[in-house]
Amino acid sequence: MKIRAAVLRKRGGPLKIEPLEMEGPQEAEVLVRITASGICHTDIGFVDYRDEADDPLILGHEGAGVVEQAGKKVKSLKRGDHVVLSYQSCGSCRYCRKGRPFDCSRFFEANFGMERLDGSSAYSPSEVKGHFFGQSSFATHALATERNAVKVPKGLPLEMLAPLGCGMQTGAGTVMNSLDVSEGKSIAVFGTGAVGLASIMASRIVGAGPVIGVDIRRSRIDLARELGATHAIDARRGRIASRISSITGSGIDFFVDTTGDPEIQGIAVQCLNPNGTGALLAGESGTDDLPEGRRTIGIIQGDAVPQVFIPYLIRLYKSGIFPYDRLIKFYELKGINRAMADSRRGAAIKPVLVM
Ligand SMILES: [Zn+2]
Numbered sequence: 001m002k003i004r005a006a007v008l009r010k011r012g013g014p015l016k017i018e019p020l021e022m023e024g025p026q027e028a029e030v031l032v033r034i035t036a037s038g039i040c041h042t043d044i045g046f047v048d049y050r051d052e053a054d055d056p057l058i059l060g061h062e063g064a065g066v067v068e069q070a071g072k073k074v075k076s077l078k079r080g081d082h083v084v085l086s087y088q089s090c091g092s093c094r095y096c097r098k099g100r101p102f103d104c105s106r107f108f109e110a111n112f113g114m115e116r117l118d119g120s121s122a123y124s125p126s127e128v129k130g131h132f133f134g135q136s137s138f139a140t141h142a143l144a145t146e147r148n149a150v151k152v153p154k155g156l157p158l159e160m161l162a163p164l165g166c167g168m169q170t171g172a173g174t175v176m177n178s179l180d181v182s183e184g185k186s187i188a189v190f191g192t193g194a195v196g197l198a199s200i201m202a203s204r205i206v207g208a209g210p211v212i213g214v215d216i217r218r219s220r221i222d223l224a225r226e227l228g229a230t231h232a233i234d235a236r237r238g239r240i241a242s243r244i245s246s247i248t249g250s251g252i253d254f255f256v257d258t259t260g261d262p263e264i265q266g267i268a269v270q271c272l273n274p275n276g277t278g279a280l281l282a283g284e285s286g287t288d289d290l291p292e293g294r295r296t297i298g299i300i301q302g303d304a305v306p307q308v309f310i311p312y313l314i315r316l317y318k319s320g321i322f323p324y325d326r327l328i329k330f331y332e333l334k335g336i337n338r339a340m341a342d343s344r345r346g347a348a349i350k351p352v353l354v355m
């Protein structure tokens with residue numbers, strides 16, 4: 001079938017909308033007409049750090065759309081179902097079998113292998129690669145499986161639901177699943193972009209406090225406060241650690257780092273209370289001198305099982321306590337380069353492409 005997709009051919013972009021051919025679904029796949037796709041920092045990272053030796057690539061891993069066709073072996077999805085697409089997993093390794101697909105032993109291949117797990121590719125011309133996160137959603141159509149296509153209620157606009165598949169799941173899941181933050185615990189969130197703000201909203205939902213947002217952008221600091229941070233710190237003014245200790249009276253029980261900045265991570269670990277835990281969501285560095293009794297953990301996708309967690313986030317959104325719609329800014333597919341530029345300079349927190 002003919003599709004249109006945003007193809008990355010050059011480091012830094014621009015991505016170009018190109019007509020391509022895509023095979024129909026295999027037995028275990030569904031063909032999804034993409035309605036919308038969020039843009040996540042991982043997509044932008046691939047654009048900015050592309051290795052020029054790599055094949056042209058279709059990115060996108062926060063797709064949402066409508067099932068147009070289901071393969072013979074697909075049981076839980078049918079034509080017409082609304083789905084949110086999330087990360088891919090193999091389904092047969094010991095972690096997947098134990099219900100921990102975020103720990104899948106083939107996680108890297110399944111999400112970054114740029115082909116199906118059987119080694120095939122659905123796209124032609126064949127130099128163009130996709131299957132990114134088992135979807136490649138910067139396109140009019142995508143192939144997914146029952147493992148990463150989550151059926152969602154039809155009453156909600158799909159373009160609103162797209163960001164749930166990665167950014168919102170990661171931010172909220174880190175607080176609710178990985179760190180298991182509970183009532184009255186103190187938490188600081190470093191970097192209040194889409195993922196950090198999801199962590200802040202989740203912290204408020206579980207009754208944590210104080211909830212401290214730290215960022216360098218005024219607009220984001222203000223939004224962090226509106227969305228549940230009890231305190232907000234402008235990192236440009238320095239003295240982050242002493243300001244945190246004057247808020248909590250000691251240190252913090254938890255932190256979430258979305259910055260990946262070694263200097264910030266160094267400050268964050270020094271702020272941890274005894275027995276405290278920090279979540280590193282943007283890579284680990286600079287945390288070698290961890291004070292005794294504190295720990296940091298790297299987390300993938302908020303330790304969330306998409307089929308469980310995405311419907312849960314939708315219920316929280318509908319009840320009004322997870323207002324992540326405040327982060328979204330819509331663009332047309334052909335506006336993808338502008339959307340990415342807006343995200344880089346902080347003018348859009350969660351850009352969503354509408355196909
Ligand atoms: Zn992502």
Ligand SMILES: [Zn+2]
Nearest residue numbers: 090093096104
């Ligand atoms: Zn697996």
